[in-house]
Amino acid sequence: MRPTLLIVDDHAGFRALARRLLGSGGFEVVGEAADGRAGVAAARELRPDVVLLDIQLPDIDGFEVLARLRDGPVGPAVVLTSTRDRADYGERVDHSGASGFIPKAELSGAAVLAVIGSGRMG
Amino acid sequence: MRGLRLALALLALAAGLVNLALIVRAGDAPPRSHIYLVIVIVGVSWSFVAAGLVAWRRRPDNHTGALMVAVGLAYALPGLRLVQTPLGFTLYLLVATLPSAVLAHLLAVFPDGRATTRLQRVFIVANYATTVPLAFVQLLLVDPARLRCPECPNDLLGTGGQHPYGDAVMVVSDLWDVVLAGLLLWIVVSRWRRAPAARRRGLAPVVQVAVVLLVLFSVRQALRAVLSPPPLWLDGALDLAVLTTLMLWPLAFLAGLARSRLDRSAVGDLAIELEQAPSPDRLQQALARALHDPTVQLAYWLPDQQAFVDEAARPVELPPAGGGRSVTFLRHDGDTVAALIHDAALDDEPELVQAVAATARLTIENQRLQAEVRAQLEEVRASRARIVQFGDAERRRVERNLHDGAQQRLVNLSLALGIARSQVPATADGELAAALDEAARELRLALAELRELARGIHPVILSEAGLGPALASLAERSPIPATVAAAPGGRLPARVEETAYYVASEALANAAKHAHATAVSISARRCDGGLVVEVGDDGVGGADPNGSGLRGLADRVAALDGHLRVDSPTGRGTRITAELPCGS
Numbered sequence: 209m210r211p212t213l214l215i216v217d218d219h220a221g222f223r224a225l226a227r228r229l230l231g232s233g234g235f236e237v238v239g240e241a242a243d244g245r246a247g248v249a250a251a252r253e254l255r256p257d258v259v260l261l262d263i264q265l266p267d268i269d270g271f272e273v274l275a276r277l278r279d280g281p282v283g284p285a286v287v288l289t290s291t292r293d294r295a296d297y298g299e300r301v302d303h304s305g306a307s308g309f310i311p312k313a314e315l316s317g318a319a320v321l322a323v324i325g326s327g328r329m330g
Numbered sequence: 331m332r333g334l335r336l337a338l339a340l341l342a343l344a345a346g347l348v349n350l351a352l353i354v355r356a357g358d359a360p361p362r363s364h365i366y367l368v369i370v371i372v373g374v375s376w377s378f379v380a381a382g383l384v385a386w387r388r389r390p391d392n393h394t395g396a397l398m399v400a401v402g403l404a405y406a407l408p409g410l411r412l413v414q415t416p417l418g419f420t421l422y423l424l425v426a427t428l429p430s431a432v433l434a435h436l437l438a439v440f441p442d443g444r445a446t447t448r449l450q451r452v453f454i455v456a457n458y459a460t461t462v463p464l465a466f467v468q469l470l471l472v473d474p475a476r477l478r479c480p481e482c483p484n485d486l487l488g489t490g491g492q493h494p495y496g497d498a499v500m501v502v503s504d505l506w507d508v509v510l511a512g513l514l515l516w517i518v519v520s521r522w523r524r525a526p527a528a529r530r531r532g533l534a535p536v537v538q539v540a541v542v543l544l545v546l547f548s549v550r551q552a553l554r555a556v557l558s559p560p561p562l563w564l565d566g567a568l569d570l571a572v573l574t575t576l577m578l579w580p581l582a583f584l585a586g587l588a589r590s591r592l593d594r595s596a597v598g599d600l601a602i603e604l605e606q607a608p609s610p611d612r613l614q615q616a617l618a619r620a621l622h623d624p625t626v627q628l629a630y631w632l633p634d635q636q637a638f639v640d641e642a643a644r645p646v647e648l649p650p651a652g653g654g655r656s657v658t659f660l661r662h663d664g665d666t667v668a669a670l671i672h673d674a675a676l677d678d679e680p681e682l683v684q685a686v687a688a689t690a691r692l693t694i695e696n697q698r699l700q701a702e703v704r705a706q707l708e709e710v711r712a713s714r715a716r717i718v719q720f721g722d723a724e725r726r727r728v729e730r731n732l733h734d735g736a737q738q739r740l741v742n743l744s745l746a747l748g749i750a751r752s753q754v755p756a757t758a759d760g761e762l763a764a765a766l767d768e769a770a771r772e773l774r775l776a777l778a779e780l781r782e783l784a785r786g787i788h789p790v791i792l793s794e795a796g797l798g799p800a801l802a803s804l805a806e807r808s809p810i811p812a813t814v815a816a817a818p819g820g821r822l823p824a825r826v827e828e829t830a831y832y833v834a835s836e837a838l839a840n841a842a843k844h845a846h847a848t849a850v851s852i853s854a855r856r857c858d859g860g861l862v863v864e865v866g867d868d869g870v871g872g873a874d875p876n877g878s879g880l881r882g883l884a885d886r887v888a889a890l891d892g893h894l895r896v897d898s899p900t901g902r903g904t905r906i907t908a909e910l911p912c913g914s
Contacts, residue, residue: 219738225745225746225749228749229745232749233752264733291741292781295803296785297790298791298795299795313741313745313774316748
């Protein structure tokens, strides 16, 4: 069975492309959310295996979404993503509890699998 | 006016001389004590007239001077008692109470020259209305022997002394005098207590003498009422004491005037003090001393703002007219330079205020210019800080626009290319796959360049994670090895973080571009509520602090009221230090 995945990003164009890319890259995309609070709600409802989470969101940022998910009953693997570099966020990504970080331009099914694979091993 | 004053002076002189002539003519006939008294009375008369004329000339619009002359002339009248005839003695009895009545009037209104309270008005009316008619009553009812004049001739009516109520009238009259004197004492003392500090100085001698006088007078009248009559020696001695004190009163008045004159000579001290270019605080204190008014306030006129300000460029409201505070404007070539706000009591001494103002004008003008410059500097400083803040906000906005716009589109393009690439069957012509791979590579480079550009415009990490991580990231990306020796934990005000970051970033860029350095060390430490950023390299040194990069950095630091130091001896590396106050 393919792992289920939720996309949280405020750009519809990016969500559509990511859905196609990851759908053909080994994941079953079960939902999309356009802001942080909708993302938290969708994750609790859909219980996906993986959440692809943009850091820059219009309401609460990705780190805050992550913190709320960790406090909640569901514990999906979270992959942070951003147009910016990981270095632009300093050590916040390391301390966030996410499985990993993928720059948006380098997103692919293989990249996500690699991150959650290494996250599990770590 | 001058003619009138001259005439009055001559009249007083003549009256005094007549009194003295009467003494000579009388020879040994009247009691010796009367002769002494008349001599003292002539002294009182002349001293009041002389001091009154001085006061009159000084302030023609104030009635005090005229009133003092009136007191002086009135005191020439009791000499009539030396005319050893029934007519002379009768006239003496009729006017005997007039001098003290006019004197009481003077003391009640001094120094304003008119009654200012209800109590004063009531007192003046009651004083004249009772004491002057009392003379007639005494003339009609009282034995001349009871009037402290056993050897005096009989009066014209010749009825005095026979009346059974004569003694009672005298006792009531003396007691009434005590009551009036008590009221007057109250009026004098409360006027003194209400007087502002600036006026008390001139009033002090006059008030002191008046208090002594009124106490002595009350004692004399009380003894007369109680002992009726007291022994002649005692009464005569008290009489002499009262009159001698009275003679001192005009002298005390002149002493008060002399004090004001001395004050004006104290302007010389002010001039010496001003030689040392005092601070605005010291100037104000010196003015307060010279004017004997601790409440003096100096306000400088700022033509730019059309407003008065204090030495710290804060606006100053001028007091409204008639509120106990007065304003003297200082002008230069017809332009207002400053305003002296002082106690209204100083309006009595315009010469003093003008002398002080003229002496201090240059210093005040100087201070005014400084206040003006300070106000302008404050304005420039605020606008410079606003410009920097606006610039920073604008850079944040541009970076965000890049991130949300062009970068996002290029990212989407990259993903679309990835999808396209994955659709190319492995069996297909290799050229399509190669072209797509080439496009993806170019796109990655474009995205990397765009990210670098955005970071140069505004480092997101600074607002996201703070100065420490931002400096670490800066060091990581530096083309020459750089270490962060110290960085403050936690967050600082955004403008401090941004300025500190730009200092480090510009210094790193210089080290790489111009200094040919091989190692750079960055440190940022909290210090005395501020932040000290230091960047040192091991390059060739000789950096020009006035080069455009460092000059711009110095301006940025100065916009936060900080200091930038560039220490760059040739051949021994460069050290750039920025001290940034965290301020409010």
